[in-house]
Amino acid sequence: MSTEMKKSTNAELFERAQKVIPGGVNSPVRAFRAVGGTPRFITRAQGAYIIDAEGQRYIDYIGSWGPMILGHGHPAVLDAVLKAAADGFSFGAPTEREIELAEEILSLVPSMDQLRLVSSGTEAAMSALRLARGATGRSKIVKFEGCYHGHADALLVKAGSGLATFGHPTSAGVPPEVVRDTLVLPYNDVAALETTFDLHGPGIACVMIEPIAGNMNFVRAAVPFMKRLRELCTQHGTLLVFDEVMSGFRVALGSAQSLYAKAIPGFAPDISVFGKVIGGGMPLAAFGGKRAVMEQLAPLGPVYQAGTLSGNPVATACGLATLREVRKPGFFDALATRTKALTDGLLAVANEAGVPMAGDCEGGMFGFFFSRASGDPLPQNYGAVMATDKERFNRFFHAMLDRGVYLAPAMYEAGFVSAAHSADDIAATLHAAREALR
Numbered sequence: 422m423s424t425e426m427k428k429s430t431n432a433e434l435f436e437r438a439q440k441v442i443p444g445g446v447n448s449p450v451r452a453f454r455a456v457g458g459t460p461r462f463i464t465r466a467q468g469a470y471i472i473d474a475e476g477q478r479y480i481d482y483i484g485s486w487g488p489m490i491l492g493h494g495h496p497a498v499l500d501a502v503l504k505a506a507a508d509g510f511s512f513g514a515p516t517e518r519e520i521e522l523a524e525e526i527l528s529l530v531p532s533m534d535q536l537r538l539v540s541s542g543t544e545a546a547m548s549a550l551r552l553a554r555g556a557t558g559r560s561k562i563v564k565f566e567g568c569y570h571g572h573a574d575a576l577l578v579k580a581g582s583g584l585a586t587f588g589h590p591t592s593a594g595v596p597p598e599v600v601r602d603t604l605v606l607p608y609n610d611v612a613a614l615e616t617t618f619d620l621h622g623p624g625i626a627c628v629m630i631e632p633i634a635g636n637m638n639f640v641r642a643a644v645p646f647m648k649r650l651r652e653l654c655t656q657h658g659t660l661l662v663f664d665e666v667m668s669g670f671r672v673a674l675g676s677a678q679s680l681y682a683k684a685i686p687g688f689a690p691d692i693s694v695f696g697k698v699i700g701g702g703m704p705l706a707a708f709g710g711k712r713a714v715m716e717q718l719a720p721l722g723p724v725y726q727a728g729t730l731s732g733n734p735v736a737t738a739c740g741l742a743t744l745r746e747v748r749k750p751g752f753f754d755a756l757a758t759r760t761k762a763l764t765d766g767l768l769a770v771a772n773e774a775g776v777p778m779a780g781d782c783e784g785g786m787f788g789f790f791f792s793r794a795s796g797d798p799l800p801q802n803y804g805a806v807m808a809t810d811k812e813r814f815n816r817f818f819h820a821m822l823d824r825g826v827y828l829a830p831a832m833y834e835a836g837f838v839s840a841a842h843s844a845d846d847i848a849a850t851l852h853a854a855r856e857a858l859r
């Protein structure tokens with residue numbers, strides 16, 4: 422008898438998983454529901470590649486949904502994590518490394534004087550919301566259709582019927598009362614913004630936005646829209662909250678806010694939320710802002726917020742080692758060049774094949790859309806994203822997966838390139854795309 426145990430296939434693992442974990446996954450998008458088929462069970466990853474239970478290797482354009490900006494298993498990060506783990510997993514007491522990570526992040530994001538570390542983007546966005554409400558003494562909040570801010574109850578909302586009406590819960594278990602104060606507006610719509618502030622201005626605690634939205638594929642907030650949003654918030658004493666959980670340290674070293682600060686003199690958000698890259702693949706996130714706002718938090722102020730594993734020593738070691746690589750001179754230029762080569766390449770390959778496609782990228786984040794007609798503009802909001810060709814995306818997704826390229830398994834997700842993706846990886850991806858589109 423062979424001493425080696427028979428390896429399970431992805432399908433066998435998925436079947437087994439579904440017996441003990443709802444839907445077989447611990448986060449819904451992993452189940453491949455949007456595209457159909459069997460999710461790949463990953464056994465390990467290295468550099469730009471992930472390897473599944475059947476030994477199949479894929480070029481990874483998900484990167485754990487953003488955190489793995491250096492690629493998998495970067496030696497400096499691995500070393501920092503192993504050393505930190507040997508010193509202890511968690512103390513529930515302050516450590517010097519938390520200060521170092523806070524200092525590192527604050528040095529790169531000048532809109533913040535202070536920040537607090539938490540363990541997930543959901544937790545950071547939820548805490549930012551409570552802080553905004555506590556600091557302003559107001560209840561109403563504004564979010565945009567298609568932006569995702571984690572799964573806190575008050576943020577699981579879709580637009581109501583009319584303009585500037587309050588939203589409806591998008592999940593069972595969220596009582597209507599809990600989203601009563603959440604307004605949902607179309608993205609990039611200045612008129613809707615103005616109407617909303619006319620109607621509700623003095624009651625709005627904050628506007629929360631993904632400045633470059635990565636949860637409806639890839640949609641930028643237009644500069645005039647952002648400029649008007651900043652003006653209205655300032656005028657009404659409303660806090661502008663940038664959810665940079667995805668875009669933070671991913672689209673630029675100074676995050677998306679640095680791009681808007683370049684385009685709009687004096688621009689800065691009031692509160693910023695980070696996650697994903699700042700943890701380098703470990704559970705770590707943060708929210709921060711000016712001192713006067715942050716001092717509203719316990720133990721200094723009346724806004725309660727806490728966490729047993731917050732500022733975890735192994736996670737902070739991972740995040741710190743990651744950011745120290747990311748801030749090296751030339752890092753973002755190289756990453757952006759590679760990402761643009763991929764995006765431009767995909768558009769060229771689609772064009773060759775006569776398939777209408779639009780695409781965009783910034784730093785190490787990209788998106789592409791199967792348009793309905795050639796020359797269709799890039800989608801500017803959720804409705805336009807959802808009107809692109811889902812069936813074609815799904816066929817393309819599987820054709821690419823079959824050829825060893827792992828794209829996000831849903832057309833409403835952005836893609837990510839890491840520093841470990843080589844020119845050869847991009848070329849192999851474009852070769853696969855050429856075949857897939859045929």
Ligand SMILES: *Cc1c(COP(=O)(O)O)cnc(C)c1O
Binds near residue numbers: 571631635664696
């Ligand atoms: C991923 C994400 C979140 C939620 O972060 P989790 O760590 O998954 O809880 C929040 N906001 C944005 C913009 C995200 O991309």
